[in-house]
Amino acid sequence: MLTIKNLHVKLEDEDKQILKGVDLEVEAGKVHAIMGPNGSGKSTLSYVLSGRDGYEVTDGSATMEGEDILEMEPEERAAAGLFLAFQYPVEIPGVGNMTFLRTALNSQRKARGEEELSAADFLKMIREKAKALKIDADMLKRPVNVGFSGGEKKRNEILQMAVLEPKMCILDETDSGLDVDAMKLVADGVNALRDEGRSFLVITHYQRLLDHIVPDVVHIMANGRIIKTGGPELALEVEKNGYADLLTEEVA
């Protein structure tokens, strides 16, 4: 599904290399997790994949189902099936959550040559999906993320994912700032979307999210590189011993 090869990324305005050769292959239907200390480049990887400005790819490639995504506009990547649940969801005063969701969905459909969803069909669909995530009508009516609690914002990200039904879902620290109940809700939302044709890249700082969203593969990222790859047990090892041991291994 997603193939990243030798990806090198620096900041556009600064002479600062952040990703220093990332290799990663996420197969269709699989859940991969990336763990790593703060500042290791996890968010940068997610932003570069989704097309945010401010970064320069100096080497390497990233393809989704064989297509070079780095050449695409952010909206083209979205229409091709890429989705990023933001670590810090953005508040947009004045743009209604519903309007936003419907515009996003119909833009993607249009881009793929599919028919747009009518207002009535959309309403029906969104109500069902919102209910599962315990998002009430009021939250749907409010401006995007404005006045939402941390947990509400993260749930809103998952709602967007459920509505847009992407193929490749990247979740950047979706667990941060969530209490246990909220995390469970988010994890259930993600698990409900697990499917043979859909892949996940779950970025997290802590192991606890992975108790709920059980990954197939776990990668450890440090200093702009994937330094170790393993099964779910790798996450438990990190939980127990921290990153220190792994980092020393890397240096050695």
Add this chain to the structure above:
Amino acid sequence: MALPQAKLDMTEARLAALSLPGGAAWATALREDALARVRVMGLPGRRDEYWKYTDPTTLTQPQPPEAALFAGDETPVFGGLDRLKIVFVDGVFDAEASDDLSMAGIEIDRLEDVAKADIHWVKDLYGVLETRGQVPVQRPLAALNTAFATDGIVIRATGKAEKPVSIQYLHGSTTSDAILHHVIKVEEGAELTVLENGPAAARFNKVMEVDVADGGRFNHVRTQGRDHQRRAATHIFTRLGQESVFKSFTLTANGMLTRNECIIEFTGDDGVAHVAGACVGDGDFHHDDTVFVTHDAVNCESRQVFKKVLRNGATGVFQGKILVKQGAQKTDGYQISQALLLDDDSQFLAKPELEIYADDVACSHGSTSGAIDETSLFYLRSRGVPESEAQDLLVLAFLAEAIQEIEDDAIAEDILDRLRAWLERRRK
């Protein structure tokens, strides 16, 4: 004090291209008075402080610059509302296209007709509010209007008007120079909504005097559309009685030069006046909102909300003043003007002013200009919304605060539809 020679020459050159309309003795006297005011003040020039940000040359030159007609297929705004429609084409009343001028609760006449009558209520009001509005800042184009307006609508509301009066200004000639003067009297406890739309003429000078008696309510919503090369100077003068309410909203899209002045005077306690504007300008566009609010009564609330979206070198101007006179205690004055600059070539020039002579008041004003929020733009795009559409969503969000000032939901929806259509058309 004698006028500088250049101003004098410029003024006389303009006056030479005009002639006073005929009418009853009272009308002629009022027009001659206004002409005398023009001669004392002289027409505005580039050096005048009040025209620092807006060049009045094309508004004062004897003939207007030519303005191409806009070939659009869009149906005019307000078409779906139940309304009494009045149509002017290049400033000339179009009886065929207009509805019958009668409605329960209000009297509607044409200025051209009543100016010939010996007796009419308008003779006690015509030019009166304009004259009051000449102090402390001179507005010579308004006096010019009072002197030379060929027509207009005069309305007296004695009850609650059952539907809005909708004045539509069509533009049919590339050289038309229209001068219209409306006078509106809202009697005690009466209520009236006036809608205006359309480009009007190659050049348009319009004055609307609105006298709102105690407990009266006046609502005004207008659009100034895409007929791009038009130039306009408009003035609203309003005097507000006790517990009266005045609300005015304007949506402007393009127009090479628009100067909209609104002069509000509270003379009775507990009045409310809200004036708002949203504009979207692209390229060779200059839009000026100039507002002057005088609080001369206790416990009145005034609110100014102006939002401008500017791109490709467009210019937005805001001059807004709140004057709180001695004794106008408990005044609540609010003013915000904001510009969203979609590129580095566009500019917003703002002069917000407060002048307060009472000690127990709450007044605030703010003015900002900024670029589109890149983080929001990326967030929208990352969900699949194309860049131009994402930008429009943010533009609509930016303008929302001004549009929310429209009281009537159906009218607000109409305005929003029009704005969306304009934005969409631009994208294509």
